[in-house]
Amino acid sequence: MTAALAIPPHSLSIVVPFYNEEDNIAPLVKRVHEALVGYEHPWELVLVDDGSSDATVERALQSAREYGPHVRIVELTRNFKQTAAMQAGLDAARGDVIVTMDGDLQNDPIDIPRMVARLLNEDLDLVAGWRQNRQDGLFLRKIPSKIANRLIARMTGVKLRDYGCSLKAYRGDVIKRVRLYGEMHRFIPAWMATVTTPRRIAEEATTHHPRTAGVSKYGISRTFRVILDLIAVYFFMRFRARPGHFFGSIGLALTALSGLVLGWLGWVKFGLGESIGGRPLLIVGIGTLIAGVHFITTGVLSELLARIYFESGTVLSYSARQTPALAIDEAWHKPD
Template sequence: MNDNATRPQIAAPAHRLSVVVPMYNESENVEPLVRRVDEVLGNYAHPWELILVDDGSSDATPNELARVAALYGPHVRVVSLMRNFKQTAAMQAGVDAARGDVIVTMDGDLQNDPIDIPRMVARLLNEDLDLVSGWRKNRKDGMFLRKIPSRIANRLIARITGVRLNDYGCSLKAFRASVIKNIRLYGEMHRFIPAWLATVTTPRRIAEEVVTHHARQFGESKYGISRTFRVVLDLISVFFFMRYRARPGHFFGGIGLFLGMIGAAILTWLAGLKIFTGASIGGRPLLLLGFFCVIGAIQFISTGVLSETLARIYFESGAAAQYRVRDPDDLDSNEAWHTPA
């Protein structure tokens, strides 16, 4: 991977760059990753920092992170989570700790190549974009079953959000910090960051860049076939929040009104039948169906009102913690930036 380390950089406006890398049980990848970032950004024309987030690793990753950070200098910062909060929370922790005007996220398994970072950042700033997302056009995963749900998800999310990307799942992304810090990531929504970003910026300010993709050299993938089912569930959540994020009451209320109209129509028809013909309606299944529809309508409408209140308090206020940092005081210190010689 060293043959492109000296690729000419594209000029970009003055900025400070933060590179965020979540890591979980990647002890063998720590030093090669930091070395590769240093090779690419060692002569970078602007100040930069590398933030390595240990997502509660159970192997030697924490020790390796501490050793390598001490070896390379204070611009390599380590954020240690108290337990494994999963990739989305680790990524959010890194974004919160980042001090740069531009934030780049990437995986810690060496499949993303830092050589693409300067080009993506230059495009972000020169074209006045809010996000440049990587496109693994020539993927080296080798697992056909992993590509199927990814392609389906890409097309469905594009239809829902209007953000036309070929690869939502690529972790290598360059953000304008002022925009990415306006959203909170939770659950397993790191796969759909461009979709969430579309809630605070226009899709016209989101672009895609073809990036290098390598086969994994060390360790093993943390994702299996079960990811397919999680992608489907996440898509349902994405659909709901993209369409009804600011008005969940309309979603639940719409279902409630639909059930209410059906229930009211059934009960009105049965009441008319009883009044005008004297027919017995007590044993009719339609009577139970009508009552259940009306009760269901009341419950859905009530749920809609409550969901609007809870969603705003729980997620938008940021009061709910997505992660816990082991030594939060360390994040407040004034670490040095790597600056051009």
């Protein structure tokens, strides 16, 4: 199947973060190899253990010994959460094209060659998976996800129907210009739009299977975190390089409002000779003045922090220990 696809020359890295998925390691590695039988380009599989407390690392090392050194292991020293684990995998990946996917067997590796072919043949920077027939609960997963997807698309301008699908194909040199931290993995297409144009981001329908082993790490509580993260994404997309404009605009609006209120009270005091000491409007005028000055000074400080951020080097959001599988620098699965 893979040999029938016309794909330009490249090297491929497949990144899979795991957390307490011991029963899914071996089946996933097997599925990846079955999906890439006949793949005409060198590829590697990067398994990232996010500080699992079960036998995930042992199962991953066993798979590496069984299939060869192109199966590489990145073992984080503790549980840093999915975003940091994904960043660790992206840092370890060496391919011209990088594919990420979940380790719960719900994504199907059979879609990888088709997504890579579209990425390279259409000169795209990202092909995001779309779980067209999603195999999850309706009320706890599907409905909140649909609402979130529409809200994210409207606020970010990146029109995708499924932001939450982890199966994505990236152009390696582009995704490596995006540093992931916090819980940014939910909004990677939006963050990609900060380093490339949304015209180079596309969506591809993918296969989705029900979970058969392990426990889902998601719940309805993440809806509130998504809202907060979306506000942060919107801010960074619009004002990352000029935060002073965001805070300064609010500050100027508040000080202008304060000027109108205090001006009116001044006319009442000195023009009409009335007392203003007991008027609530005086408190409003002084309060908005203080708040306006605060926002303006916050904007100045934000500009200074932004300058420091852009002029400084990056700081890793995780720490990892090197394993024997990771130490092999020239290990690729190459076509026969």
